[in-house]
Amino acid sequence: MKYEVFYGKGMGKVKKEYPEIYETIKKLNEVVYTGKILDYRTQKLIALGIAASNCDETATEKQMRSAMKELEVTPEEITDVLRVVLLLSGMPAFVKGMRILDEIKK
Amino acid sequence: MKYEVFYGKGMGKVKKEYPEIYETIKKLNEVVYTGKILDYRTQKLIALGIAASNCDETATEKQMRSAMKELEVTPEEITDVLRVVLLLSGMPAFVKGMRILDEIKK
Amino acid sequence: MKYEVFYGKGMGKVKKEYPEIYETIKKLNEVVYTGKILDYRTQKLIALGIAASNCDETATEKQMRSAMKELEVTPEEITDVLRVVLLLSGMPAFVKGMRILDEIKK
Amino acid sequence: MKYEVFYGKGMGKVKKEYPEIYETIKKLNEVVYTGKILDYRTQKLIALGIAASNCDETATEKQMRSAMKELEVTPEEITDVLRVVLLLSGMPAFVKGMRILDEIKK
Amino acid sequence: MKYEVFYGKGMGKVKKEYPEIYETIKKLNEVVYTGKILDYRTQKLIALGIAASNCDETATEKQMRSAMKELEVTPEEITDVLRVVLLLSGMPAFVKGMRILDEIKK
Amino acid sequence: MKYEVFYGKGMGKVKKEYPEIYETIKKLNEVVYTGKILDYRTQKLIALGIAASNCDETATEKQMRSAMKELEVTPEEITDVLRVVLLLSGMPAFVKGMRILDEIKK
Numbered sequence: 001m002k003y004e005v006f007y008g009k010g011m012g013k014v015k016k017e018y019p020e021i022y023e024t025i026k027k028l029n030e031v032v033y034t035g036k037i038l039d040y041r042t043q044k045l046i047a048l049g050i051a052a053s054n055c056d057e058t059a060t061e062k063q064m065r066s067a068m069k070e071l072e073v074t075p076e077e078i079t080d081v082l083r084v085v086l087l088l089s090g091m092p093a094f095v096k097g098m099r100i101l102d103e104i105k106k
Numbered sequence: 107m108k109y110e111v112f113y114g115k116g117m118g119k120v121k122k123e124y125p126e127i128y129e130t131i132k133k134l135n136e137v138v139y140t141g142k143i144l145d146y147r148t149q150k151l152i153a154l155g156i157a158a159s160n161c162d163e164t165a166t167e168k169q170m171r172s173a174m175k176e177l178e179v180t181p182e183e184i185t186d187v188l189r190v191v192l193l194l195s196g197m198p199a200f201v202k203g204m205r206i207l208d209e210i211k212k
Numbered sequence: 213m214k215y216e217v218f219y220g221k222g223m224g225k226v227k228k229e230y231p232e233i234y235e236t237i238k239k240l241n242e243v244v245y246t247g248k249i250l251d252y253r254t255q256k257l258i259a260l261g262i263a264a265s266n267c268d269e270t271a272t273e274k275q276m277r278s279a280m281k282e283l284e285v286t287p288e289e290i291t292d293v294l295r296v297v298l299l300l301s302g303m304p305a306f307v308k309g310m311r312i313l314d315e316i317k318k
Numbered sequence: 319m320k321y322e323v324f325y326g327k328g329m330g331k332v333k334k335e336y337p338e339i340y341e342t343i344k345k346l347n348e349v350v351y352t353g354k355i356l357d358y359r360t361q362k363l364i365a366l367g368i369a370a371s372n373c374d375e376t377a378t379e380k381q382m383r384s385a386m387k388e389l390e391v392t393p394e395e396i397t398d399v400l401r402v403v404l405l406l407s408g409m410p411a412f413v414k415g416m417r418i419l420d421e422i423k424k
Numbered sequence: 425m426k427y428e429v430f431y432g433k434g435m436g437k438v439k440k441e442y443p444e445i446y447e448t449i450k451k452l453n454e455v456v457y458t459g460k461i462l463d464y465r466t467q468k469l470i471a472l473g474i475a476a477s478n479c480d481e482t483a484t485e486k487q488m489r490s491a492m493k494e495l496e497v498t499p500e501e502i503t504d505v506l507r508v509v510l511l512l513s514g515m516p517a518f519v520k521g522m523r524i525l526d527e528i529k530k
Numbered sequence: 531m532k533y534e535v536f537y538g539k540g541m542g543k544v545k546k547e548y549p550e551i552y553e554t555i556k557k558l559n560e561v562v563y564t565g566k567i568l569d570y571r572t573q574k575l576i577a578l579g580i581a582a583s584n585c586d587e588t589a590t591e592k593q594m595r596s597a598m599k600e601l602e603v604t605p606e607e608i609t610d611v612l613r614v615v616l617l618l619s620g621m622p623a624f625v626k627g628m629r630i631l632d633e634i635k636k
Contacts, residue, residue, distance in 0.1 A: 453617065455613065456614060458610070461604070461606045461609075462610040466572055466575065467610065469576060470575060470576050471617070471618055473579055474618045474619065477580045501568055504564070504567045504568040505573075508562060508573050508580065512580045512581065
């Protein structure tokens with residue numbers, strides 16, 4: 001299931017210790033990634049762009065890995081997301097995103 | 107041309123007074139919105155998500171208006187972008203985006 | 213109910229047009245504001261601090277108004293929240309918060 | 319004294335090399351954490367919420383450690399702070415906070 | 425005195441109602457703007473860059489006005505600050521800064 | 531050339547795989563750091579202030595290193611930049627900047 005992949009092990013603890021938070025986040029994920037109008041793939045690219053724009057390295061790396069693994073998003077597509085980040089959020093956010101992408105590719 | 111629409115009147119002054127900045131931003135836009143791998147429409151939706159995530163009202167409104175006018179992006183598609191904003195950036199950013207969208211629709 | 217107060221009219225549209233998002237946010241609110249360990253009042257002060265720290269004027273004003281109306285939070289208590297904002301997020305965020313508080317008090 | 323705990327070793331250098339900055343920050347801390355209206359504990363929880371909301375790992379960890387050590391704040395209370403972060407700043411900030419908390423608890 | 429100009433009327437209330445906060449911010453200003461190594465003018469340009477980079481319209485406008493009035497900073501110099509904002513924080517922050525500058529010049 | 535120093539190895543990949551992005555960023559750098567009105571040194575100090583204000587450790591360290599190496603900016607001057615960060619962006623950003631500076635000096 002898609003939320004399992006995204007959450008990572010950090011959410012394992014939440015599931016065990018705070019099941020009511022876990023259930024709500026799970027429900028929130030389902031409501032967010034409906035895949036009705038925009039497909040799931042497009043929404044994941046938007047999520048990747050937001051994470052990279054915030055200079056949040058951990059979240060950006062997670063988004064890139066899950067996009068590549070789950071949805072076979074290519075490095076070229078991720079670079080196209082990062083181009084938008086360059087324009088809207090500046091060069092440091094772009095360079096950081098390119099570096100994370102490069103480390104994942106290795 | 108697409109960058110004309112995006113820039114708005116703020117860029118008019120830049121074009122006149124600082125043509126070298128204007129030319130570079132124009133070139134930057136062309137390099138960002140290549141439409142080669144990801145199409146222009148998808149990239150604009152990513153731009154919209156980043157703007158809404160940053161709680162930047164002016165930029166969000168501009169992105170929404172240009173997406174609707176240039177690319178016939180629908181309110182339902184914008185809501186799908188804002189769903190991602192809700193998950194990644196929290197409720198205030200989502201509510202703000204929905205309010206701006208609602209004001210534009212009127 | 214507390215979430216009604218908080219959401220404001222922006223959420224009215226969401227309730228009507230996207231009831232599944234509305235229901236999830238409502239559930240999210242309930243899971244967040246449990247009032248079990250930290251009381252609701254303390255959690256609202258934390259929410260106010262976060263909003264003011266992000267320089268988000270609309271959200272800060274909403275949080276201040278609902279804190280004062282729902283929970284009889286005093287201007288002195290809000291100032292104590294803004295003191296923390298001064299230390300952690302700097303003078304512009306503090307001054308902005310004090311100005312919003314002052315306009316509400318009138 | 320409370321500011322000693324908070325500052326960490328980074329401030330040691332400041333104290334030695336720039337005593338006038340150190341003294342001012344010390345005074346700023348005293349003015350912020352007055353404990354007159356809101357008690358010090360509540361203000362520290364607000365500080366923790368702001369740090370976690372900004373996705374600043376170092377500051378979040380510092381705030382958590384000092385809250386637990388100085389004020390016997392429990393993991394459950396910190397989780398209640400992070401619930402507010404989830405609502406106001408989104409899932410990545412929440413997950414990051416929960417992970418930091420989990421690493422400290424070990 | 426320089427801090428008087430910067431604070432604006434928002435600080436008037438603080439001075440009257442919370443003199444201890446006012447005095448500390450005044451002292452903080454003195455410690456920040458020492459004018460010993462970097463001159464006050466350079467520090468103000470840095471402050472302007474930070475405000476514009478944060479997309480904080482009110483703070484950016486205040487910084488621009490006080491820089492022009494107090495220190496005779498020219499629109500060309502402010503544009504040079506905004507060039508750095510373009511590179512580091514992206515086009516929306518730059519365009520917003522140029523628009524504010526243009527409105528002040530009128 | 532100055533942009534080579536700034537970009538670091540992250541840009542090496544961009545240069546090879548996406549030469550059109552590389553060329554545009556190079557041109558953007560030239561348009562930003564004109565050195566006509568404000569000298570390059572002042573603009574670099576502004577860049578450093580923005581990076582430190584955003585709590586972006588990697589970018590802050592890069593800016594500090596290149597400022598010291600390229601332009602012989604002294605630790606005292608960087609501290610004067612960080613004083614402005616303290617006032618405008620709060621103590622955590624200041625402490626983080628001072629820690630990075632201290633680690634570079636060693």
